[in-house]
Amino acid sequence: DAGVIQSPRHEVTEMGQEVTLRCKPISGHNSLFWYRQTMMRGLELLIYFNNNVPIDDSGMPEDRFSAKMPNASFSTLKIQPSEPRDSAVYFCASAQGYIITDTQYFGPGTRLTVL
Amino acid sequence: DAKTTQPNSMESNEEEPVHLPCNHSTISGTDYIHWYRQLPSQGPEYVIHGLTSNVNNRMASLAIAEDRKSSTLILHRATLRDAAVYYCILRDVGRDSNYQLIWGAGTKLIIKP
Numbered sequence: 001d002a003g004v005i006q007s008p009r010h011e012v013t014e015m016g017q018e019v020t021l022r023c024k025p026i027s028g029h030n031s032l033f034w035y036r037q038t039m040m041r042g043l044e045l046l047i048y049f050n051n052n053v054p055i056d057d058s059g060m061p062e063d064r065f066s067a068k069m070p071n072a073s074f075s076t077l078k079i080q081p082s083e084p085r086d087s088a089v090y091f092c093a094s095a096q097g098y099i100i101t102d103t104q105y106f107g108p109g110t111r112l113t114v115l
Numbered sequence: 116d117a118k119t120t121q122p123n124s125m126e127s128n129e130e131e132p133v134h135l136p137c138n139h140s141t142i143s144g145t146d147y148i149h150w151y152r153q154l155p156s157q158g159p160e161y162v163i164h165g166l167t168s169n170v171n172n173r174m175a176s177l178a179i180a181e182d183r184k185s186s187t188l189i190l191h192r193a194t195l196r197d198a199a200v201y202y203c204i205l206r207d208v209g210r211d212s213n214y215q216l217i218w219g220a221g222t223k224l225i226i227k228p
Contacts, residue, residue, distance in 0.1 A: 004158075043159070043202075043218040091158050104151075104216065106158030 002026075004107035006092050012113045018080040021110045024073055025094030033104060034067055034077050035091040043091075049075065082114045119203045124223040127193050135188040135222055137203030142183050147206045149216065150177065150188050152199040159202065162188065198226045 005024040013019055025032050033048040047057040052069045060067070064083070069075040079086055089111050093104040120138040127133040139148065150162040163170055163177045165186070170177040176189040190197055200221040 042220055045216070093158070103161040103164075104159075106160065109158050 004092055004094055004105055006090075006107035006110050008110060009108060010111045010113075012115065013082055014115050015083055016081045017114075018078065019082045019086075019112060019114075021077040021090050021092075021112070023075045023077070023092030023107060025075070025092070026105055027073070029094035029096050029105075030072075031095040031097060031102070032069060032075050033093040033095070034075070035093065035106075036088045037091060037109075038088045046077070079112075082112075084114045087112055087114050119205060119219050121201075121203055121219060121222045123220065124225065126225045126227060129195060129226055129228050130192050133190040133193045133197070133224065135190075135201050135203075135224065136185065137187070138185045139203070139205055140184045142205060146183075148177065148179060148183075148186050149204045149206055150175070150201060151204065151216070152201045153221070154196075154199045162201070193224075193226050195226050195228060198224055200224070 034046040095102040149164040153159040202221040
């Protein structure tokens with residue numbers, strides 16, 4: 001299995017531009033998670049999906065952030081407009097289900113820099 | 116959410132055992148203890164989890180105190196590739212937010228050759 005795939009791996013953009021991050025979960029996994037990691041705040045859960053349905057988006061920082069999962073094999077996290085404080089590493093993770101012992105498998109991350 | 120406390124960093128020599136402590140004095144009866152690690156420039160990866168009994172797998176062992184207020188991740192023979200940040204996380208089986216892993220700052224493990 002290829003694992004969780006994220007693209008792009010690096011993104012540099014200017015303030016005000018739209019940014020779209022992409023994630024392909026492991027085939028057969030029913031849960032998908034978007035995280036953000038910064039030095040100041042560590043790893044934060046932004047949103048998670050179960051069976052393509054958003055379950056909890058309380059971690060999404062503000063309306064500039066949106067996430068979609070149109071099918072079981074693809075998800076996007078969009079920031080519009082982007083700001084310098086959005087600079088971070090964004091991770092996508094997937095899990096087989098949602099029971100307590102399900103392991104989350106993380107992708108390699110997208111390093112976003114907003115100038 | 117129950118909180119975990121870990122040392123900021125630890126050092127160990129290569130090919131020696133490493134014991135990474137975690138305190139979780141407010142743990143509830145239904146909280147599972149999970150460990151993940153994050154190697155430099157990579158996403159976190161699962162290491163091990165347990166509830167009450169000690170657990171072993173190919174990566175590590177997890178020793179859980181009898182009162183469950185603390186646990187220790189044991190790497191039996193650390194290599195340079197084990198240098199990472201190790202996160203101790205609690206997950207509650209009984210709440211709506213049980214999907215979530217609540218991440219702390221973790222312990223940065225430094226392996227000396």
